[in-house]
Amino acid sequence: MKIAEAGNIIEFKQGLKGKVQKVNKNSVIVDISIMENFRDLEMEPLTVVNHKNYKIVRTAE
Template sequence: MQKQDLPIEEIDKAVPGDIVAFERGNETWKGKVIPSGCTNSVVVDLSIMEELPDRDVDSHLTCINHRKYTILSRENQT
């Protein structure tokens, strides 16, 4: 069984402090996951992106579904 075939509860989810990447339009975005009460998604702080001021955004925070991001690094990797 492949990762995309597993129920969302059984795959790795990002937790606060993790750095994630996701696609929006034809661009790759990345940010740091912050604490939230979301169950099907994470809230991501985009302010870690150097090029963020060049992008058309109203806020430095965004919400991303668990199926739509890739974890780039974990805050508490052992």
């Protein structure tokens, strides 16, 4: 399992995508406000995702 780094874009939970803000021991904190339909989701902008539950879509540059 590859662990994401800050700045990576990850995909999780049925297509949600976000930018990793902070990496913790067992999870990452993700900003999902980068998604085009963020306002329609009615969710908080930051969420926590376990390392087992995401895949890296794009690495930080």
